[in-house]
Amino acid sequence: MKRKLLALILTLGMILLLSACSEEADGVSSHRNTGLDTSIKRSTDMAVSSDGTLAINRLSRGKTQAMGASGTWTIYVYMCGTDLESDGGLGTADLQEMVDATKTDRLKFIVQTGGTETWNNDIVDSSSTERFVIENQQIDKVDELKEANMGSAETLADFLDWGVQTYPAEKMGLVFWNHGGGSITGVCFDEKNEYDSLSLLEIENALTTEYSKMTDSFEFIGFDACLMGTVETANVIAPHARYMYSSEELEPGYGWDYSAIASSIEANPSITGGDLGVVVVDSFYNACAAIGSESEATLSCIDLSKIDELVYAFNDVAKNMYNASGNTDVLSGIAKGITAAENFGGNNKSEGYTNMVDLGSILKNISVDVQGTDKALSALDDCVLYMKNGSDKADSNGLSVYYPLSIQGSEELSIFKDICVSPYYMTFVDKMAYAGEKNGDLANYSDANWLGSDSAYWSDGYQENTENYWSDMVVQSDQEYNFSENESAVSFSQQPALNANGMYGFTISQDTLDYADAVYCDLFMDIGDGENLIELGLDDNVTANWDSGQFEDNFNGYWFALPDGQPLATYIVEQGNNYNIYTSPVMVNDVETNLRIRLDFQADGNYTIRIIGTWDGIDPETGQSAKEITKLKKGDLITPEYYSYNMKTDEEGTYVGEKYTFNDDPIIYEELLSPGDYYYSFQIDDIFGSSLYTDFEIFALDANGDIYFYEN
Known part of the structure; x- marks a missing residue:
């Protein structure tokens, strides 16, 4: 050349x-109608002493007593349908799986439906909140209420109170069914209520409301949703369940296999939450493999009785991270170790940011610079009772943690301060955000909000002390970029x-x-x-x-191009040992989405490039993650999209290419760009x-x- x-x-x-x-997000949308009962104290109290020592105090029962007859199970399913049902009928499919597999009255699925424009069956009505009992291969509507916001803590608390008191069992499980967005934006986005979602605080509030009325914990709490396999989620629900089932990454395919879950319980009603977790993980992974999506899959069964030891060990690591942050060389190694760690949900400008990063991957990457990582990794391994992850997620270790790879507004940090599991980690994250605003100058940083006698960490006075703390900072994504600076x-x-x-x-x-x-x-x-x-x-x-x-x-x-020669706007998502993942904004059949593209490097120096599928990404206003990467079908019309700029008028916009008909061959090439x-x-x-x-x-x-x- x-x-x-x-x-x-x-x-x-x-x-x-x-x-x-x-297109950068202006920030995470607030929860408009939380339904939080402010008279209910949190089920976990995390106090920090003047010397920074962490103490964890959780609600606990001195004695537990089963709430139902021996050999019985009830699984409560909070099914917020959204577009998963209205567009794809996935809720209907899972209801059918439950019906087909519940062959006795030893197992009941108690399902509350809502949050979608329409249901793809003749049983569920989208204009109201409905409750169903599934047993003996029958589904019966047993309650119908005025339509409620499924993203409200009050709605969840009402369902739990009704369900647990009306249909108790020896062993009980709770499933959140819908989209997930990770620790910051939560789960169950109601499309009829401006995609309001349940935050972790709202979930905790609803569970704590019911706690005193229960004589036993849930055997498991699970998230049939993307991105909810986080240490923040586990910490919040730890007082309320023995196990947590959740995915760090997107949930490809059709989510959980309820037939396998029900069949295992029917065959062995005494099965523990831990053993059932193995069934949930294996059957989910097998279902992903059946459609060729196992490479991106992750699912874990977490032993919540081991969370305290993990949190204490991680706090010790975070303390060493923070104390070492005054050394530029060490701080650089820590920060680069975090940004190089396995992360989930895209985290790029085309698809949006979740800021969820694998905890184990972080600990391994920073082990050279920070003491205590071996103990924390051992504690993490103890927590993760069972997990499976695909080849593209080889560095997944079962639980992710929030880290601001790109801060989506100051409200994001304000949400995080109420769920962060470690005061020292909160301080480290805060310090890095401060340094970003000050171009690396940390001379005047103060940790008084998180450490010391006036700490606001999880205290009753956090609102007063930190309400406007970040509002005075020019956080990167709070406003459009100013390139004159x-x-x-x-x-x-x-x-x-x-x-x-x-x-x-x-x-x-x-x-x-x-x-x-x-x-x-x-x-x-x-x-x-x-x-x-x-x-x-x-x-x-x-x-x-x-x-x-x-x-x-x-x-x-040369640049990535469709077979018709049109170049694709491509943004790097992930850099693996022998592969890169890219994303490209497009329209498929006139609907905006993103192509996921994989480049595999070969030992002989050559490489192959193929389209994995399409993914809608993270909604910039709500934080809702699209459920899965969808395979293209022969005949799909792909229209490239590009961010554009007019040099005469300074106007920004979108430039649209020509339609290309997908011929069922996912292989694409780097092509010589057109003269210009x-x-x-x-x-x-x-x-x-x-x-x-x-x-x-x-x-x-x-x-x-x-x-x-x-x-x-």
């Missing part, structure tokens, strides 16, 4: 990059420029190199009308020397979550694949 000089002076300010970031903790010893060979590069100064976390290339294309640029995406395909801090472009004129001008920039991410963008260099590509560059 030749690079030649064109004697032409062209410049373009960084304002063009606004098109790359205009374009500030970061990273600086250059050699400014971005072309060298004599036509390579575009820069050198990061040695005193800020530890602050640099990742370097990507960002490519725009001039569509040829003299006005509009479209973004082709973000990739890690740069020449990097992390020891010297020198980086250069590796632009060769291409605008190339570097995005440099620092360890505090900020990004620095270089000015554009403009390359011209001709029909022979030769690259020309413009010199200022």
Whole structure:
């Protein structure tokens, strides 16, 4: 590939990059009607002493007594249908599985339905909140109420109170059925109530309301939903159940196999929650394998009696993390270990952010810099009674934890402070957010809100002390990016420029190199009308020397493309040992979604690229995660979409390509881009979550694949 000089002076300010970031979320939507009973104290009290020592006190029963006859089971299913039912009939399918498999009266499924525009059966009415009993291969409606918000703690508490008192059993389980969004946005998004969801605090409140009326705990609490396999979730429900069933990642396929669950209980009514958890995990994984989606699957059975030891051990690690954060070298290693850890739900600008990161992966990655990780990993291993994860999630360890890979508004941190399992981890997260706003300057950071005599950590006065704490901070995603400032903790010893060979590069100064976390290339294309640029995406395909801090472009004129030659706007999602995962915004059959694309590197230096499927991503307003990655079907119409910018009017928007008919072959290729001008920039991410963008260099590509560059 030749690079030649064109004697032409062209410049373009960084304002063009606004098109790359205009879709960032403004923040997590608040819960409008929580239904929280503020007279109910929390079921877990986590107190921190003046020296930072953590103490955990939970509601507990000195003596337990079964609430029903020996050999009986009741599983309460809180089924918020949303689009899973209205679009796909998945709720109806699971109800049918329950009916088919419950052959005696030893097992009852007690189901509350709601939260969807329509049901795909003649039994459930979407205009009201209904309750059903499933047993003896029959489904009977036993209660009908005025339509209620399934995202409200009050609605959940009412269902639990009615269900537990009316249909108690020796062993009882509770299932949350719907979309999940992780620790911050929760589960059960009601599409008839502006997608309001149950937060972890709302779930805790409802469970605590019922606690005193029960003489035994739930045998299990499960989440047939994405992303709810988190340490924050486990910590909140620990006083209320013996086991938790949950997924760290998306739930591919059709969710849990209720036929296998019911059949196992019917065959052995004395089965424990731990043994049943093995059935739930195995049957779920097998169902995923049957449709070829097992590579992305994760599901775990968590022993909640072991959570305290994990929390204490993790707090010790977090204390060492925080105490070491004054050392730049150590802080850099910790932060890079976290951002390199397995994470779930996309976490990229095209699909949105969940900020859920695998706890075990973090502990392993930071073990060189932080003491206590071995003990915490052992405690995590004790908690995770049983789990399965696919090949694409090989670094999954059973529970994730929140970390702000990209802060989606200051409200996100405000939610986190009430569910964070460790005061030292809260302090570390807060300190990193502060540093991001201060370009790495930590000189004036104070930990008084979380440590010391005035700590607000899980105290009755947290609202007063921290209500406006983050509102004064310019958190990165609270507003649109301002590239006229374009500030970061990273600086250059050699400014971005072309060298004599036509390579575009820069050198990061040695005193800020530890602050640099990742370097990507960002490519725009001039569509040829003299006005509009479209973004082709973000990739890690740069020449990097992390020891010297020198980086250069590796632009060769080739890009991912559909078989008809249209380039795809692709954004890197995951970097594995021998593969990368990308996402590309598209419309499929005129519905907006994202293509998931996998690039596999081979031992001989070649590679293959294939489309995995489509995923709708994370809703930027509600935090709801789409349920699964969906396979394309022959005849599907794929229309590429691109973020666009008009150079004359400064308007941002979306550029739409041409429809392409999918021919059932998922293999795609890198193709030579069409002749024209291409605008190339570097995005440099620092360890505090900020990004620095270089000015554009403009390359011209001709029909022979030769690259020309413009010199200022």
